[in-house]
Amino acid sequence: MKYIGLDYGLSKTGIATGDAVLKIATIKGTFETKFLFKELNKIYKDKDIFVVGLPISMSGRYSKQTFETIDFCLKLKNNFNTDVVLMDERLTTRQSYSLTKNFLNSKKAKKAKDQNSALFILQMFLDNPNIGINLNIKNPYKIEELDSTNILINDVIIKNSNIYNNSDILAKDPYVFWWYYKRNKTSTTLFEDLKNEYDVIFTEFDIQIKYKKIIFLR
Structure with missing residues (x-):
């Protein structure tokens, strides 16, 4: 079993992979999101687990970008019938860009940031799996009518x-x-x-x- 780390974006998505035993993340690359499932079908093996960065504002609030990422992750669960773990990705994009620009020019650093973010996201999980959030589908409750609106x-x-x-x-x-x-x-x-x-x-x-x-x- 291996872990597949993703830094999901509407246009580009970075991918990293890591072994459950060695616990070392390695970069797979950056791919156009519209072709992402085609690429993941080449990478995924039975019982592999996806680890996806969850966009959260610095204040800790969810946003439209959070919704779009979760929406994608639910499709991921349905398509591969496997577990998806979400990782708070605050600072990972900034960290990956800051690290990369020390070795590459600004244009190349920007191009590499998605795959580096995927690497950071996955390595954070491999180092400490307990901070991951399992994406679980919850059943709704049907409640009797209430007079209160508070x-x-x-x-x-x-x-x-x-x-x-x-x-x-x-x-x-x-x-x-x-x-x-x-x-x-x-x-x-x-x-x-x-x-x-x-x-x-x-x-x-x-x-x-x-x-x-x-x-x-x-």
């Missing part, structure tokens, strides 16, 4: 659009963020974006926010 949804998927459209959503789980974003619903990863008190909180986990009623979903 609701927080904490990292779970509520199927009722009339509930989630009138709720604040804390979505640290990438799939949960993707699910709501696809339905044009804004969420946040930060507690500081939320109110201090809610009438109702839907959650699977304990959450340190004041509330009147908390509903644990199982």
Whole structure:
């Protein structure tokens, strides 16, 4: 089994590979994204695992770019029927460019940054697999109607659009963020974006926010 590291972009995608035993990432190259699956079909072997950089703003928030990357990763899971691990890629692009420009001119450094970012992303995972986030598909909950509109949804998927459209959503789980974003619903990863008190909180986990009623979903 090997790991395939990707720095995904709408135009270009960098690829690196690494052995599960040696745990050393090596550059495969930079490829046009429109031909990416054709290239990955040449590289992928049964039970290989993809490690993909997840774009996150420096403040820690998800964005449209985050959504596009997760959307691609779900296609990756479906196409290869394998696991996808997401890695916070903050600073990796800047680090790879800074390192490369010390040895190449600016034009060549820019051209090499995608594959170098893939290398950094994969090597970070190989050095510390515990910091990776497994991309898992979560089932939605169907909830009975509520009178309250002062609701927080904490990292779970509520199927009722009339509930989630009138709720604040804390979505640290990438799939949960993707699910709501696809339905044009804004969420946040930060507690500081939320109110201090809610009438109702839907959650699977304990959450340190004041509330009147908390509903644990199982």
